Structures are given as structure tokens and as C-alpha cells.
Amino acid sequence: MSQLQDGLGRKFHYLRMSVTDVCNFKCSYCLPDGYHPQGKPKFLSLDEIEHLVAAFAAVGTRKIRITGGEPTLRRDFTDIVRLVAANDKIGTLATTTNGYRLEQNAREWYDAGLRRINVSVDSLDPRMFYRITGENKFDTVMRGVDAALEAGFERVKINSVLLKGLNDKDLPRFLHWIKHTPIDLRFIELMETGLGRDYFNAHHLAGGAIKARLLAEGWQYQTPAPDDGPAQNFSHPDYQGRIGLIMPYAKNFCASCNRLRVSAKGKLHLCLFTEAGIDLRDLLQTRAQQGELIERLHAQLQHKQATHMLHQGLTGVTQHLASIGG
Ligand SMILES: Nc1nc2c(ncn2[C@@H]2O[C@H](COP(=O)(O)OP(=O)(O)OP(=O)(O)O)[C@@H](O)[C@H]2O)c(=O)[nH]1
Ligand SMILES: C[S@@+](CC[C@H](N)C(=O)[O-])C[C@H]1O[C@@H](n2cnc3c(N)ncnc32)[C@H](O)[C@@H]1O
Ligand code: SF4
Ligand code: SF4
Numbered sequence: 001m002s003q004l005q006d007g008l009g010r011k012f013h014y015l016r017m018s019v020t021d022v023c024n025f026k027c028s029y030c031l032p033d034g035y036h037p038q039g040k041p042k043f044l045s046l047d048e049i050e051h052l053v054a055a056f057a058a059v060g061t062r063k064i065r066i067t068g069g070e071p072t073l074r075r076d077f078t079d080i081v082r083l084v085a086a087n088d089k090i091g092t093l094a095t096t097t098n099g100y101r102l103e104q105n106a107r108e109w110y111d112a113g114l115r116r117i118n119v120s121v122d123s124l125d126p127r128m129f130y131r132i133t134g135e136n137k138f139d140t141v142m143r144g145v146d147a148a149l150e151a152g153f154e155r156v157k158i159n160s161v162l163l164k165g166l167n168d169k170d171l172p173r174f175l176h177w178i179k180h181t182p183i184d185l186r187f188i189e190l191m192e193t194g195l196g197r198d199y200f201n202a203h204h205l206a207g208g209a210i211k212a213r214l215l216a217e218g219w220q221y222q223t224p225a226p227d228d229g230p231a232q233n234f235s236h237p238d239y240q241g242r243i244g245l246i247m248p249y250a251k252n253f254c255a256s257c258n259r260l261r262v263s264a265k266g267k268l269h270l271c272l273f274t275e276a277g278i279d280l281r282d283l284l285q286t287r288a289q290q291g292e293l294i295e296r297l298h299a300q301l302q303h304k305q306a307t308h309m310l311h312q313g314l315t316g317v318t319q320h321l322a323s324i325g326g
Helices: 045-058 077-085 103-113 126-131 136-150 169-177 197-202 208-216 286-299
Strands: 014-020 065-069 092-095 116-120 155-162 185-187 219-223 232-235 242-244 259-260 267-269
Touching: 014 045, 045 077, 045 286, 065 077, 077 092, 077 103, 103 116, 103 136, 116 136, 126 136, 136 155, 169 185, 185 267, 208 232
Parallel strands: 014 065, 014 259, 065 092, 092 116, 116 155, 155 185, 185 242
Antiparallel strands: 219 232, 232 242, 259 267
16 A cells, blocks of 8 residues: 655655653643643543554554653553554554653563653753653653663663753753763754743753754764654764754754654644644544545645744644644
8 A cells, every 4th residue: 555645745654653641740841730631531542553553554654653641651551562563564663751650661661562762851950850840750760761771672762852041051961971871862942832932932942052062072963764753863983872953943854754643532643733633533443444544644644734833933733742742
């Protein structure tokens, strides 16, 4: 069956599949007041996830990242990993987590087939970590990162949102850490969401200054692989770790867009900042619906826009990134 492709010729090999909106952290840039359910949420079941994955795999998806909210809060998280890993077309299976459950479960998830893990660590200063995430869990998360390295994951990446006035003095500590630790450290530019422009204006910091500093200090740009995420990656002979910069406000950021998203309630989002999600759930009920589901995916892809509209301050339906998995 034919590869998913949009009207601009971009091909989509990478699916970010959210499995819950629930989160136990209160990151100030994401869910500052914590998660509040609206009614009784009904997130995708294992059967629905299996049908979703089978359909996307049939039209060229080769990498799946399980996201949330906090995906590992689902009691059946390991079962989700196992069922996605059982699809032999999915070559790369990853998750993005706040690391809260990592220390206890890294080995179990690895054994179930998870191979890459991205952990959010916004500061290496425990007090600042608490201030940003609303949770005093710095040591727990760092022990989780160690557990992931020990469990043998192919890639362990750290995500840190750049925040002016909060963690913007942390670069030397981060550099010290990756000198002898083989992780990929990624700085993400804060993106505006429904949280409002005040927070964004107060804390947005462009990644360009860090890029200039890295290049001046001998870091070298690495060409991305086709199914890589949007980070610009840099390596240095004196460091075991690498650095990635995710700069969504940079020119041409969307030109290489290779990913689609499905929300925890089964809506397709053509972009992180689309105006609306497209319901897929009615076609996730039996395997026999796969053909119809694929037709809907192909048809919807023709509506994908060239780029986000963040420069105009348009954040679409995305109130916060926990609602779609970032
Ligand atoms: N604007 C925008 N931001 C993105 C996109 N993909 C990832 N990001 C941002 O980068 C953050 C970190 O992404 P991850 O979940 O670690 O995934 P990734 O960067 O695709 O990771 P790799 O697959 O490891 O390269 C996301 O939560 C978003 O904030 C994208 O397509 N558009
Ligand atoms: C929405 S979270 C979901 C997964 C998990 N709960 C976690 O925090 O890793 C995914 C990523 O989005 C990032 N993120 C959330 N809101 C953001 C924003 N407004 N701008 C940039 N990145 C954001 C987080 O730092 C995290 O790395
Ligand atoms: S960034 Fe992740 S951990 Fe933080 S509030 Fe959002 S979903 Fe939760
Ligand atoms: S902002 Fe939208 S179009 Fe741009 S890279 Fe992200 S998902 Fe793709």
C-alpha cells in the first residue's frame, strides 16, 4: 500500500502516538495547574492501538513514539510497548517521559521491546527542577536516566526546554554532564500554546546563541537520518554525549516535517498546531476497517499545511502540548 505523502511531497514515516492526556507533573510551560480531567476520559484501548499501528505501518510508518501526557502512567504501558513492538514493520519504538517511573521500569520496558527513550530534565539544579516542574523529583528522574543507560537502550535523550530567567544559566552543568555520559542532550525552544503570550514573552529564548557558542567551541553539525526528529545535532571529539537544538521558529523548520500525530482519544493531527483534530476512532474498531482508515489518512494528508503559524501567534487547537504529546 502506498506511502503517506502530502501535497508538498513530504513523506511521513514517523507517528507520535499519544496514549493519555493525564500527567502527574505541573511543568510551568505545559500544565502549570496540573492535569484536570474534563468528564471521564476514555483513551485508546489496546485493540484500538493495535488497529491504528497496523494501518500506519501499512502506509509506511517505520518509527513510533509513544507520548502523552505522561505515557507511563497508563497501567498497561508495558502491554502497549509489547503490542507495538510485535509489528515487524515498526523498526524504531521510542517513548518520551518525565522519568517518574523510569528507575523501577526501565528494564521491563526494554524487555517488552522499547529501544529509545527521551527523558525531560529541565534543569540540573534540583531546586530549579522543582520550580519548573512543580515536583521535587530531580533525584528520582536522574536515577531513572541511569537505569535507562544500564538497561541498554539504543538511545537515551534528555529534553530541556530553554527558559529565559529560569534555566538559562545551566549550559555549563549540562556540558559537564555529557562529557563522560553517552546521552543526547536536546534544548527545545519554548513554543507558544494556549497558555498565553505572557508566559511565552517572559521566557522564550532562541537557540541560535547556543548554536553559535557550540560551533565556536568546536562542536560539529551532524547530518540527520531520514526518520530523525527535528533537532539539529552536534558532536565534539572531547564529549561522549551529543547536543541537539530544536528550534521551531527557525527558517525552514517545517520543510523536513516527517511526522504525524494521533491524540489519546484517536484524533489525527496533521501538525502540532493544527486548527482541529480529525476523528479516526470510528475506524479503529475492527481490523476489517483498515482499508477505509487508510483512505481517510491519504485524503486528509492533502490538507496538511506547509508550516505552523506560530510566527503569527496562531497556536491552533493545541491548548498545551500534554494534549497531543508534544
Ligand atoms: N514544532 C514542532 N516541535 C516538535 C516537533 N517534533 C518534536 N517537537 C518538539 O520537540 C520536543 C521533543 O520531542 P521528542 O518527543 O523528544 O521527539 P523527537 O525530537 O522527535 O525525538 P527523536 O525521535 O529522538 O529525534 C517535542 O515535545 C516538541 O516540543 C514538530 O514536529 N514540530
Ligand atoms: C508534552 S511532553 C509529553 C511527554 C512527557 N510527559 C515529558 O514531559 O517528557 C513532551 C515534551 O514536550 C515538551 N514541551 C511541553 N510544552 C512545551 C512548550 N510549550 N514548548 C516546548 N516544549 C514543550 C516537554 O518538555 C517534553 O519534552
Ligand atoms: S511537559 Fe510532560 S511532564 Fe511536564 S506537564 Fe507536560 S506532559 Fe507533564
Ligand atoms: S510545526 Fe507542524 S509542520 Fe512544522 S515540523 Fe512541526 S508538525 Fe511539522
